[in-house]
Amino acid sequence: MTSRFSAFLLPRFMKNVFRKLTAPLIAVSLVMLLSACSSQQQVKTSASIIVFGTVVDITVYSDDRHHANQAIAEVENRFQTLHKEWHAWEQGGIVSKINHAIATHQAIEVSESVKAFILKSQQLTRDSLGYFDPGIGKLIKLWGFHQEQWQGPPPSEQAIQNWLEAHPSIQDIRFENQLLLSDNDQVQLDFGANAKGLAMDIAMQTLHENGIDNALVSIGGDMKARGSKNGLPWQIGIESPENPAIALAKVALQDNESIVTSGDYQRYFEWQGKRYAHIIDPKTGYPADSFSSVTVIHPDATTADAAATAILVAGPQNWLHVAEKMGITQVLCIEHDGQILQTPKMADRIEFIN
Ligand code: AMP
Ligand code: MG
Numbered sequence: 325m326t327s328r329f330s331a332f333l334l335p336r337f338m339k340n341v342f343r344k345l346t347a348p349l350i351a352v353s354l355v356m357l358l359s360a361c362s363s364q365q366q367v368k369t370s371a372s373i374i375v376f377g378t379v380v381d382i383t384v385y386s387d388d389r390h391h392a393n394q395a396i397a398e399v400e401n402r403f404q405t406l407h408k409e410w411h412a413w414e415q416g417g418i419v420s421k422i423n424h425a426i427a428t429h430q431a432i433e434v435s436e437s438v439k440a441f442i443l444k445s446q447q448l449t450r451d452s453l454g455y456f457d458p459g460i461g462k463l464i465k466l467w468g469f470h471q472e473q474w475q476g477p478p479p480s481e482q483a484i485q486n487w488l489e490a491h492p493s494i495q496d497i498r499f500e501n502q503l504l505l506s507d508n509d510q511v512q513l514d515f516g517a518n519a520k521g522l523a524m525d526i527a528m529q530t531l532h533e534n535g536i537d538n539a540l541v542s543i544g545g546d547m548k549a550r551g552s553k554n555g556l557p558w559q560i561g562i563e564s565p566e567n568p569a570i571a572l573a574k575v576a577l578q579d580n581e582s583i584v585t586s587g588d589y590q591r592y593f594e595w596q597g598k599r600y601a602h603i604i605d606p607k608t609g610y611p612a613d614s615f616s617s618v619t620v621i622h623p624d625a626t627t628a629d630a631a632a633t634a635i636l637v638a639g640p641q642n643w644l645h646v647a648e649k650m651g652i653t654q655v656l657c658i659e660h661d662g663q664i665l666q667t668p669k670m671a672d673r674i675e676f677i678n
Contacts, residue, residue: 365387365554366385366386366387366538366554367385367386367387367388367389367392368383368384368385368553369383369384369385369386369389369392369393369396370382370383370384371393371396373396373399373400373403379544380399380403380523380527380541380542380543381540381541381542382396382399382527382531382539382540382541382542383539383540383553384396384531384536384538384539385538385539385551385552385553385554386535386536386537386538391534391535391536392536394534395530395531395534395535395536396531398530398531398533398534399527399530399531399541402526402527402530403523403526403527406522406523406526418434418435418438419513419514419515422434422504422513423461423512423513425504426497426506426508426509426511426512427509427512429509431500431503431504431505432503432504433502433503433504434502434503434504435502436502439499439502439504441515441522442494442497442504442513443499444626445458445494445515445518445630446494446495446497448518448626448627448630448631448634448650449493449494449495450495451649451650451651452630452631452634452638452646452649452650453634453638453642453645453646453649454493454606454607455605455606455607455633455634455635455637455638455642455646456517456518456630456631456633456634456637457493457494457495457606458494458513458514458515458516458517458518459492459493459494459495459496459497459511459512459513460492460493460512460514460604460606461511461512461513461514462487462492462510462511462512463484463487463604463606463609464514464516464602464604465512466479466483466484466487467479467600467602467604467611468593469591469602470514474591474592474593474602475593476593476594476595476600477595478595478600484609484610485609487510487609488608488609490508490510491508492508492510492511492512493508493511493606494511494513496508496511497511517586517603517629517630517633518626518629518630518633519629520543520544520546520584520625520629521546521582521584521624521625521626521627521628521629521630522625522626522629523543524541524543524546524547524548524582524625524629525548525582525624525625525626527541527543527548528541528548528550528580528625531550532550536550537550537551538550538551538552538553538554539551540553540558540577545563545585546582546583546584546585546625546628546629547560547577547582547583547584548580548581548582548583548625549577549578549579549580549581549582550579550580551579552579557576557577557578558576558577559574559575559576559577560574560575560576560577560583561573561574561677562574562575562583562585562619562656562674563585563617565587565588565589565616565617565658566616566662568589571677572658572676572677573656573674573675573676573677574674574675574677575621575673575674575675576673577621580623581621581622581623582621582622582623582624582625582628582629583619583620583621583628584619584620584622584625584628584629584631584632585617585618585619585620585632586603586617586618586632586633586635586636587616587617587618587636588601588602588603588611588612588613588614588615588616588617588636589601589616589617590602592611601613603633603636603637604637605637606637612636612637612639614636614637614638614639614640614659615635615636615639615640615643615657615658615659615660616658616659616660617636617657617658618632618633618635618636618643618655618656618657618658619632619655619656619657619670620632620635620647620652620654620655620656621654621670622651622652622654627650627651627652628652630650631646631647631650631652631655634646634650635647635652635655635657636657640657640659640665643655643657643665644667647667653667653669654667654669654670654673655667655670656670656674
């Protein structure tokens with residue numbers, strides 16, 4: 325189960341499947357385009373786009389339905405390009421080309437947007453003190469989370485040790501103008517932990533550029549809001565890690581805020597009675613065994629996405645320090661025993677249900 329939030333106004337017809345820029349589904353198609361008049365001054369237009377193997381829900385409030393549909397079609401175009409450029413392991417995508425170049429000690433030319441995203445990811449890795457590191461693709465593959473079926477067995481201790489000794493990191497990547505090089509041939513990029521955020525930022529930016537001021541974009545349960553729905557705030561439900569069908573709390577998103585959750589319950593396998601989750605600590609080589617879930621609210625969705633992953637890995641001892649370093653002031657952590665840790669700014673606005 326990977327969906328983490330449900331907008332109260334939207335049907336929860338899509339659960340799961342966002343697997344970052346990784347699922348093999350290539351086709352991007354507009355599967356549903358619904359429009360309905362609101363009783364108030366603006367028209368509501370909703371669309372669901374299948375992209376990256378998951379559903380991207382877009383809800384727009386605007387004066388003109390035709391205009392909203394055009395803006396949504398622009399988002400679809402952008403996603404189509406993004407999907408091609410950023411697929412994590414599919415052959416032909418830029419990430420797999422970069423990974424191949426690194427493994428074979430070659431430099432590779434990349435576009436300005438790819439370079440900008442890698443530089444931003446490097447900064448996020450620095451800020452997270454290395455708990456978030458998209459250069460650990462090889463380790464994620466070792467744990468089997470690059471397949472559609474993840475089932476174990478865990479890798480051998482020796483294999484993990486060998487990876488740790490090479491300590492590959494996205495920080496090993498450097499640029500000479502548009503040429504990308506890596507000082508470590510064990511680096512493999514995997515943007516599973518912040519590509520959803522990038523996609524949400526791009527979707528919202530595209531809507532904005534097309535004159536849309538009131539919208540909610542949802543990818544695999546993570547959301548970014550702009551404006552309001554006819555003057556009412558966007559109300560978001562936060563799932564319980566124990567039972568993701570139930571909302572544990574709710575929060576009203578304000579203009580230009582993103583809400584992102586990482587959860588160890590979203591993808592995992594069990595082996596000999598032990599659970600191994602898909603979020604991995606680059607410092608130990610083993611899956612994080614700290615919080616059940618971490619929810620972050622922040623304007624920039626790419627940062628929120630990286631931070632939710634990093635804070636989950638950092639765990640009860642280090643979460644606050646990492647949040648501060650990443651400039652994140654609104655965090656909610658749920659421990660395995662159900663205990664809740666949160667920052668004062670999150671506590672001020674979140675409303676627990678029950
Ligand atoms: P998220 O659901 O945003 O927390 O992203 C989790 C995904 O990011 C995993 O399925 C991996 O592909 C990748 N990942 C796992 N651990 C890390 C980490 N420590 N840093 C960066 N990416 C990671
Ligand atoms: Mg993340």
